[in-house]
Amino acid sequence: MKQPPRVWVSNENPQAGDILRVRAQIEHPMETGLRTDPATGQIRPRHILNHFEAKLDEALLFVWDPGTSIAQNPYIEFTFKARRSGRLQLLWRDDQGATLSATKTITVR
DSSP: OOSOOEEEESOSSOOTTOEEEEEEEOOOOOBOSOOBOTTTOOBOOOBOEEEEEEEETTEEEEEEOOOTTSOSSOEEEEEEEOOSOEEEEEEEEETTSOEEEEEEEEOOO
16 A cells, blocks of 8 residues: 555535545455465465545544455545534554555535
8 A cells, every 4th residue: 555545525515414425445455365366376365445434523424344346546435414513534444454544634614
């Protein structure tokens, strides 16, 4: 998880009550640990995302705990209602302990 995540928010300056759509994608191999490496014949070690969360400041908006069936470079999309301004924080964690985060500022008019 070396590349920064790609994050898009439908409106970073919404009116109160607007529905915001968030789209995010990261680069991650999502190796299940069930395949063998054709060059060596050895099983490739498991390396998957196991947790994603989105917060607006400290308020939890969304949690997702993906499993082994998620594709490489996972994409996620979710919506929430704009009630107040704050810092949208996205966090990904994999089963090897690596984390990646991104932030966007939401300013409600």
